[in-house]
Ligand code: BDR
């Protein structure tokens with residue numbers, strides 16, 4: 001039976017691959033997509049999300065989420081890595097362009113804001129549902145603040161975010177958690193069953209140029225667009241954040257969706273105690289308790305990922321579609 005999920009995205013190149021994977025996989029029943037500010041402002045992440053949904057002809061409602069983090073902007077914080085343009089061979093390449101290279105959307109968002117949708121849907125859900133936030137956790141934190149009892153109808157939260165040995169926003173923090181650290185902390189303490197798909201896993205489960213060729217060989221609109229996005233990410237990774245293998249890229253958010261379908265795409269998943277740093281240089285840090293006698297277990301964390309399984313899964317999913 002397919003797994004009911006709600007995606008929460010800040011689309012975004014890797015979010016776009018994640019959305020396509022969720023729409024195309026027969027193992028996923030995509031109930032709804034919520035949008036949030038993150039990679040771009042919420043107007044752009046919402047427009048990009050609608051473009052993907054409409055291009056794929058999917059019948060999935062999109063709920064627009066919040067434009068700002070819960071409290072972060074009220075106090076000055078440690079600045080993130082400057083997301084300047086990457087110039088390669090005289091050409092500007094960004095890991096996330098403002099708008100995805102798809103026709104402008106004509107479909108519209110739902111009237112209900114994303115956080116209110118979570119509350120309404122989860123209060124009345126016939127069965128617990130899996131949530132897959134792959135952007136900042138603001139919508140979900142807000143929903144849990146509105147009604148903490150909705151946690152009863154959350155089967156699991158599979159979060160793309162955090163990092164133990166790898167960071168990308170500040171020396172200590174991954175972008176999604178850093179972008180709204182209080183929201184992440186609120187979700188973490190909700191009591192829900194949480195699996196983190198952090199940078200440690202997404203950087204290990206890289207995609208290569210050969211994987212892009214495999215996607216191109218499928219030769220559908222979706223597989224070619226996915227290959228375009230992954231190639232764009234490879235150019236930027238190679239220039240600014242090289243992985244263990246040359247000409248490869250992390251496609252973070254799609255790995256989280258694949259982990260819902262088959263958790264063996266992650267490696268070394270352990271139950272841990274985690275806290276989230278909220279200030280100074282620890283802002284947005286996912287602090288996995290390394291002590292011999294750690295605090296109480298409050299989540300699972302993937303310390304590694306499987307690049308071969310990830311590429312095979314994407315190729316299977318895009319082929320079957
Ligand atoms: C995360 O940050 C965003 O830029 C990506 O879409 C991904 O969700 C990786 O740190």
Ligand code: CA
Pocket residue numbers: 009010011012014015038039134135253
């Ligand atoms: Ca994202």
